Amino acid sequence: MSNVRAHSAVLGYGGQAVLSGLELSVEAGRSVCVLGPNGGGKTTLFRALTGDLAPLAGTLSVAGRPAYVAQTDRTRLDFPVSALDVALMGTLAAGRWWLPSRRTQRRTAFDSLARVGLGDVADAAFGELSGGQRQRVLIARALVQDARVVLLDEPLAGVDPASAERITSLFAELRAEGRTVLVSTHDVDSAAAFDLVLCLNGRQIAFDSPAKALSRSTLEQTYGSEIVVIEHGDRQIRAVTAKHHEH
């Protein structure tokens, strides 16, 4: 059963296409690594999948309402909320937003924080946590949503190694639970660990298994001059030279 499906989808803003030719079908329990350069359309795809952006053409469908973990720099660090308050925001997806949160919901939020290894800082102010801890709190909020599709935008960017390890192991746990996980990243080498790789650069360049999608020609079409391939003995290390921004 497909949790994410796109057919000839064109996405963009104000009638201007940013991403075209999307042909996708992702089943439950599969993970997808979304690769692409700055402005290639990764964030635009995620915004469309959350329903924030309607396709300009074609169709795009998602099973249920996906949970979205944006980059931590999109959050307000000066807003007075604790880690538990942030995780509790995930309960809004269940509706009844006008009622105060129930004890069972607080329990669920706390359990999600504990699952990402932050049960001991539940009462800490979100803005006072480290970058890696903040990222994990946002993932806890997504876990509370109990969504069939989880979208993570650059979840490992700028996080400490301990947080990165915890987050990576969560991908496998979410897949084992039958959820579909889409992760955008600039780390080309980490893409091999996913079930599928989606390469974007204004259009869909490739959507296939890592073995087929991570070819030199596909990556050159995806990143152009931004990709650097370093020969290291019998191993190739691929790196992207530019930093990420929105699109």
Place this chain on the structure above:
Amino acid sequence: MDLLDTLLDPWRSGIDRRALLEVTLLGIACGALSFWIVAFRLSYPAESLAHGLLPGLVVAALLGIPLLVGAGAGVGVATAAVALAARDERIGADTATAVVVTGMFGLGALLALSPDAPARLGDLLFGDPLGVTDTDLAAAAGLIAVGGPLLLALHRPLCAVAFDPGTACSLGISAGLARAAVLGLLATALAVAVQGLGTLLVLAVLIAPAAAVGRHARSPGRAMGASAAIAVGAGIVGIYASAGLGTAAGASVALVLCLSVALSVVARRLGRGGRRRVWLAQAGRAFDGEP
């Protein structure tokens, strides 16, 4: 006894009692709302609407209808005019807002300075808490009665959107609607509060309390409570200062509100300096090999 008499004097006078009641009611409603105005970064739109509603107030004074009705209509027209002007992308939202608001403020001043205008321009610009009527007090109480439950019901969605607007959609919340709800409450509060504080000074009670609380609060609920307490306290101190020093009541209240922001900034800097001194002392001890 003298001090007690001084403190009780304003409550014995009907005029001062009304003024104290008005600033207390407005302080509760506008103080709590100020947290969301600042959290949603609506300070500039708030200033624009406050200035843009002047023609509505003047027309109400000319026609002899309640100023509250004029203020409400003025806010509505100002909002629509700003929204229409901002649609032209060649001009840009900020420029369009500035031009429309200045134009409306000029129109209001023109009307107020005409020989037929019964109300003094000064009262409309700077307000007069000492001149509030029973209707004004009822409107301020109504603002609490309606705005309080609304803020309570909207609390969780407003928190989610103010904290992370980009994720609101995936939580089933419209960031645009949340912002519109705060703007609607802001417009209503402006229409009510402008009676006491005028179009130029009303902003003090809608921005300064939250600015004074700043990062001192640990939760949105506490920030709203602290903002309301600061607004009420500053309002009462302002009325007392006005009675004692013979200064204009509206301006006194606005000045005390702004003073509370300055005090908050100083307190924060002193606190940060204190923490830095503690950290330096700890670092020094560590360097010296002490525990």
